[in-house]
Amino acid sequence: MARWAPDTRERLRTAAMELFAERGFDATTVPDIVERAGVTRRTFFRHFGDKREVFFGDDEIPRLAAEMLAAAPADLPPFAIAWAGFLSLSADRFEPRRHEIVAARELIESEPALRERDLQKQADLRAALVEGYRARGVEPLQARVLAGVAVELLQMALEQWASDDTGAPLRDHLERVRREMSAVLS
């Protein structure tokens, strides 16, 4: 029998998410979390550098994006790569977890601290896309614009999807937003 239960990190995460759902993010203190998890404050900060980090796990999306950009055929048009990635993410990561994601987004919207971090996550994805495009030899300005357009497109589609009562799939929203963007810049 181990002296320490081996799942400390997961216990902390679970306790935190429960409390965030019960009282909100800001009203939940680290002392609250560690009390429920049965560890010390210090231990919490050994597993998570930040209270927000419990909420937004590790950033796998930027990593996935970088991998897709690196793996895509050289002759594929740049924007088509991001677009294919979004459709893939949509089916694999977003659509199956709709309820979960909508709930998380509501919490984020209601808490400034989470909102700021969410924006930072978007910026991280943007940076990963810029890097990935430049690694493919795309011109700097074009890479930046591709990344900016792609991230904003995804973000807007996610917003519409999350607030859509009809339950239309994310893919539809992606396509609608894309058409609307083209029209705006006509």
Next chain:
Amino acid sequence: MARWAPDTRERLRTAAMELFAERGFDATTVPDIVERAGVTRRTFFRHFGDKREVFFGDDEIPRLAAEMLAAAPADLPPFAIAWAGFLSLSADRFEPRRHEIVAARELIESEPALRERDLQKQADLRAALVEGYRARGVEPLQARVLAGVAVELLQMALEQWASDDTGAPLRDHLERVRREMSAVLS
């Protein structure tokens, strides 16, 4: 002679900006600032709700944007309003303060705390644009896309402008980015 020097807020701001420039944002503590300004910590937080608020003054840009959207002729195409606003801002607010703005952006890039707040400011402008467009009767999705595209366009142009050694005017970068965005979404 007044008991309290009447320019407390400005003294705090000046002291803070000096220290930010000398040591960086994070390495500057509120105790440091108030010592130089000759007041108490408590007084600092009476004038600024936040350490970051000293750096990013009040948000006049979203306010200006809302005013321009409200004042624009009803028959002007939606995107043309934002575009005209950017050209106006470019000449009046950005171009004359190039050095100042570039220095500020460098500090922002180097300090995560400032970076997060900067992203939040962009989101505020975006929200003001959405609100302004909707007040003009623009459809929700279109309003959102207009705002998203406009803010991202401005942001990308500002980045290019700030890192451009040739000193080309912001207006040129706005136009280049706009063309590039159109091309990407072709």
Next chain:
DNA sequence: GACCTGATGACACCGAGTGTCGTCGCATAG
């Protein structure tokens, strides 16, 4: 001259985050 008001100081809190050191179970080498 009494009274009100507004900005400030003084003081006490709390929570986030960090450095440091000691402890103890466990694996592994000898």
Next chain:
DNA sequence: CTATGCGACGACACTCGGTGTCATCAGGTC
């Protein structure tokens, strides 16, 4: 079987950001 080192945790102390509360004191008002 013992020693040794490692890894995760607790204990403690500290700094800083931010807030609530109350006393103080100038200047203006009635």
